[in-house]
Amino acid sequence: MTAVSSPVRVRFAPSPTGLLHIGGARTALFNWLYARHTGGKLILRIEDTDAARNTPEAVAIIFEGLKWLGLNWDEGPSPANDGTSIGDHGPYFQSQRGAIYKKYVDRLLAEGKAYEHEGAVKFRTPKTPITVPDAICGDVTFDRTMDPDLVIQRKDGSPVFHLVNVVDDLEMKITHVIRGEDHLSNTPKHLALFEAFGATPPTYAHIPLILNTNGSKMSKRDEGASIGEYIENGYLPEAVRNFLCLLGWSPKENREVVPIEEVVEKFDLPQVNRSNARFDINKLYWITGEYMRAATLDRLAELAVPALKKQGVIGDDYDAAYLRSALAIVQEKVKLGKELGDWLSYFFKEDFAYDPAAVAKVFTPEGLENLKTLRAALAGAETFTAAALEESFKTLAAAQGKKIGAYIHPIRLAVSGRSVGPSLYHLLEVLGKDRTLARADRALAQFPG
Template identity: 50%
Template sequence: MPGITAGNSFCELKTRTLSETLKKRWQERTELYERYLKKLQDSGHIFEDQGAMRFRSPREHVILDDVVCGKIDFDLSNPATHPDMTIRRPDGSWIFHFVNVIDDLEMKISHVIRGEDHLSNTPKHIEIFRALGATPPHYAHIPLILNRDGSKMSKRDEGARVEYYIRRGYLPAAVRNYLCLLGWSPKDNREKIDIDEIIRIFDLKNIGRSSATFDPDKLHWLNGEYARELSDSEFYDLAVAKLKSSGVKLDDFPEKYVRDALQTCKGKVNTFDELPAYCGFYFTDNFEYNPEGVARHFTVENKPRLKAVRDALSILKKFDVAEIETTLKSTAASLGVKVGAIVHPTRLAVTGSNVGPSLYHLLEVLGKEKVVERIDRALSTF
């Protein structure tokens, strides 16, 4: 994409903040385009039209041999259907098609890989190359990515920016992997492939022809695949960053506590932005109980059971996973219920949620004091 002529460069030019070097670069580009325009003028390819410069089409068939689309014959002989394109406006600014060709020429581009939306523009670009006596580059037009509603995903769409996924706690490797699966396939039913492998087996010739709808669900799944493979420390670092940016005050807790807490969440979430809701209970005593859970588990029948759990846990000498598990199981046995019957109310009392990390592990991390406190608080609500 020709940077200096693209988008809002014109606006920037008018501002005082534009640096001298940028101004200079702009000047150089302008001179460059002028030179090529002159060349086209000298060879009779240009005519003026109300102050604008237009390129006179040779009016021939242009046969494009696209690396992914194959041979396509464009008939440009009819001026009514293919008018001569403008390449410079009366105000001196340049048209995309022209600068696009010049920039590629100047940079000695050998292969142009771009979206299929440019397919129909390509014969026009080829005409300019030829008029300049240059050989056009190889072209590869790749399928477009569509939004869920079938519309073309453009750079304006929020979901089309990588930052969007970074902000949402997606892993770069996963996003990259997913994107590669759109319009291309390794053909051996693999979905998760690391980038080195893709680079090894990728071939432009194997790009598909039809556009692909972006599927957030599949990206979400694939991200989980990558997230589960993170090392403990990688997971920890990313989790801490996400939690802090979400306003969770991790600094109020000992590092070991944070580490232990996060370790119980590893492999349980697909993206990091799910984390605050998933493990927030570790870092605040002030949480709400899930209403559905309350209706289901904070029942008169469960109250004595929860009380029994509280009492059993409160007399534990060693408050670790093994002891907790044994205690809960024996408590359930003596109550004559399945362990699930006391696990659910306990989890709700201590985390406010019906889902979360392994209960035994999470209790150990929270510590006896906090656990008993929270169960007491829960008991007082029903």
């Protein structure tokens, strides 16, 4: 664990403007990781001073995204968005902290460090160079000699981002500010305000930007930019969280699937990469597949039930044991929750359609004759397990002097409407004898040859 001189207090301070961007989610994650690694606290602060852009719905989206990713906070606003706080401090909605900000503005005015200008209030920006010590970027020098004085309060009396950011970090005793590198240029202004208040600034750590594969900065409109997309498409949150960890950090062992407990143990600010991170949707898709294959049936069912209900595959009266059996045999094929409906629909629907191309290829006169022969053999089967079914298929094929595929392809199409799917013998075992025979009869009736 990292040695620190005082209890670590970090914060995630999103502005609720309609979505939780993947960059914001990664910032929240890195703050959460550092807090958990050091035994510190993560404060959630909603920067909602822009009344024209911020909505309760947008705040709810932030809560939903953080909770979906498993990023619990220690202090900050309650999910009810009622101004109460979780912890001993708060509330942490900036829109409710106007009196605090006014007190600090008045103090700067009284000390001659700020002045009124055309109805607004400006801070006297120091006109000297400054070096920002950054835990990730190293020392970065800024030339402030030509910087204009900084507006800290607008004509309408509302405080500006730079002021409220510093005041809240000071009031909330933030020890480390971990945020995107696009805020690095704001840091000289913030350090100047800390100095004006006679306060020791937090340690700053600016994490690299997230770029598209073509090297452009990832915007809100790009594919994969919103956490809501991953929720909607049925990604496993633990897989998305793993992927986000790798956007600027790595375990240094050429590994990409890393348990979150191990990341917490190893994560530290000096290990965060200085170079920008490349967003690779294909890597995320692969990681999600790895998590899907490793998931327990309980975890898969937890993901599958709401997805399948939403897609109309199952209702409230679904057979839980049957669903788990079906999930077990398609698990290696599925990567996203949205794919579950396609892989599992025929397990629960008897009126499924048949793939026309497969029908033309498989339900030939010979293929249908082979289906009839197999159907008769299956009707006499005493044991309907995958192992017993495989043996009976082999016995039938040998007796008829045919390849086993002559029977596999027609029955697969008959019971699923498709030419591909999970292991056939396990598929038939899950469907059961009665359902398998009924589906064979349906196909033979619909395609009499």
